[in-house]
Amino acid sequence: xxxxxxxxxxxxxxxxxxxxxxxxxxxxxxxxxxxxxxxxxxxxxxxxxxxxxxxxxxxxxxxxxxxxxxxxxxxxxxxxxxxxxxxxxxxxxxxxxxxxxxxxxxxxxxxxxxxxxxxxxxxxxxxxxxxxxxxxxxxxxxxxxxxxxxxxxxxxxxxxxxxxxxxxxxxxxxxxxxxxxxxxxxxxxxxxxxxxxxxxxxxxxxxxxxxxxxxxxxxxxxxxxxxxxxxxxxxxxxxxxxxxxxxxxxxxxxxxxxxxxxxxxxxxxxxxxxxxxxxxxxxxxxxxxx
Numbered sequence: 001x002x003x004x005x006x007x008x009x010x011x012x013x014x015x016x017x018x019x020x021x022x023x024x025x026x027x028x029x030x031x032x033x034x035x036x037x038x039x040x041x042x043x044x045x046x047x048x049x050x051x052x053x054x055x056x057x058x059x060x061x062x063x064x065x066x067x068x069x070x071x072x073x074x075x076x077x078x079x080x081x082x083x084x085x086x087x088x089x090x091x092x093x094x095x096x097x098x099x100x101x102x103x104x105x106x107x108x109x110x111x112x113x114x115x116x117x118x119x120x121x122x123x124x125x126x127x128x129x130x131x132x133x134x135x136x137x138x139x140x141x142x143x144x145x146x147x148x149x150x151x152x153x154x155x156x157x158x159x160x161x162x163x164x165x166x167x168x169x170x171x172x173x174x175x176x177x178x179x180x181x182x183x184x185x186x187x188x189x190x191x192x193x194x195x196x197x198x199x200x201x202x203x204x205x206x207x208x209x210x211x212x213x214x215x216x217x218x219x220x221x222x223x224x225x226x227x228x229x230x231x232x233x234x235x236x237x238x239x240x241x242x243x244x245x246x247x248x249x250x251x252x253x254x255x256x257x258x259x260x261x262x263x264x265x266x267x268x269x270x271x272x273x274x275x276x277x278x279x280x281x282x283x284x285x286x287x288x289x290x
Contacts, residue, residue: 006031014094022222067121099157118162138181174242190248215250
């Protein structure tokens, strides 16, 4: 397997950090013309400069855009396509969460923003990107999901729910677009070492909980995810579509993490099981029993 992406044009959303940056770096190393997309123009520019210096050329183009804005997504797809006259691949990596804590205390507006980012943003990316793949005679899309979609992560709010939606979107798009030789697959990373998970990897209790619930007892690295993305985008996987693959050290075989050590001090033991004070100051359990 050569893993060559020479001459291919690929759009990577969320390419300014973490997993997205790692995927962009590997694609550029393998010869792709990569357009990285994100909200922070300054950060994107710095990442593009770093990756181009490593590649000894200019395969990486930074383009600032918000994936929750459909017009901006459509424009970003046009920019990526213009680099070679066609679009060959898409990595829908942009995502995140603004919610954490018991569902009975969920911030509704934060929930909506997370749905907008993870689910609507991925849909806009696939909607407009797939048009160019179809026009070009085919291509591949990889959506980055999460182990939180396959294993419940208590108190994670909208994150796992929206990533489950991404998984179904992958299946739907694969079924619809196969007739146009467009393949659509997903990756569910487990705990992967990035800036965003520093609070987990540096917490002794949480780190140990992840270790005992993971058969391959280590934290994932960005390269673990990037390698599979490269494979799913390339010529070695042309008979694979509609799949969502866990890259999580086997954690999907056991259970999601236990965040009670971090969240109980914030919400209390009763709060974590859904107790919310009623307007008169009594706990909801007391009201229900009266």
